[in-house]
Amino acid sequence: MLKRFILWEYKRGSWQYDVIVGIILAFIFLTPRDWFRDQPRIPKASSIAMLPSEHFGAAFFVDAALLSKTPENQRIAKLTDLLQSRMSNRHLAVMRLEPILDSEGELQGYMAFAKP
Numbered sequence: 001m002l003k004r005f006i007l008w009e010y011k012r013g014s015w016q017y018d019v020i021v022g023i024i025l026a027f028i029f030l031t032p033r034d035w036f037r038d039q040p041r042i043p044k045a046s047s048i049a050m051l052p053s054e055h056f057g058a059a060f061f062v063d064a065a066l067l068s069k070t071p072e073n074q075r076i077a078k079l080t081d082l083l084q085s086r087m088s089n090r091h092l093a094v095m096r097l098e099p100i101l102d103s104e105g106e107l108q109g110y111m112a113f114a115k116p
Helices: 002-007 016-032 072-087
Strands: 048-051 056-061 092-101 108-116
Touching: 002 016, 048 072, 072 092, 072 108
Parallel strands: none
Antiparallel strands: 048 056, 056 108, 092 108
16 A cells, blocks of 8 residues: 555546645645745845855845945945845844955855844
8 A cells, every 4th residue: 555655556536646636735735834944035135135144143145236326335224224124124234245256356246244
C-alpha cells in the first residue's frame, strides 16, 4: 500500500488518487510560512529587497535607479521615508548606505542598513 502511494500508482479519478491530491493540497495551503522561513514581501517595492541579517537590524538591497536623482546628502532621509511607508514601521531608520559596484566600477545599487 505504501509503495503504491509513493509511486503514485492509483488511476486518476479513484478515491485513493483524490485522497493523495487532498493531502498534497492541505500541505501546500495549511503549512505555516515559518517552517520555510518565508518572509512577506515589501508591498509595491520591486526596487527594494529585504535581505536576511545576522546583526541586530535589517538589511535592504536598493536598486540604483530609485535614488539616482536624489542628491547624495539626502539619500538616507529619502530612503528612510520610503522604507517607513512601505514597511508600515515609523520607527525604522536607515543608519548606513553603502554603494554596490560591479567589477567595472559601475553602480549596481545600494546596501542600506536600518535599525527598527
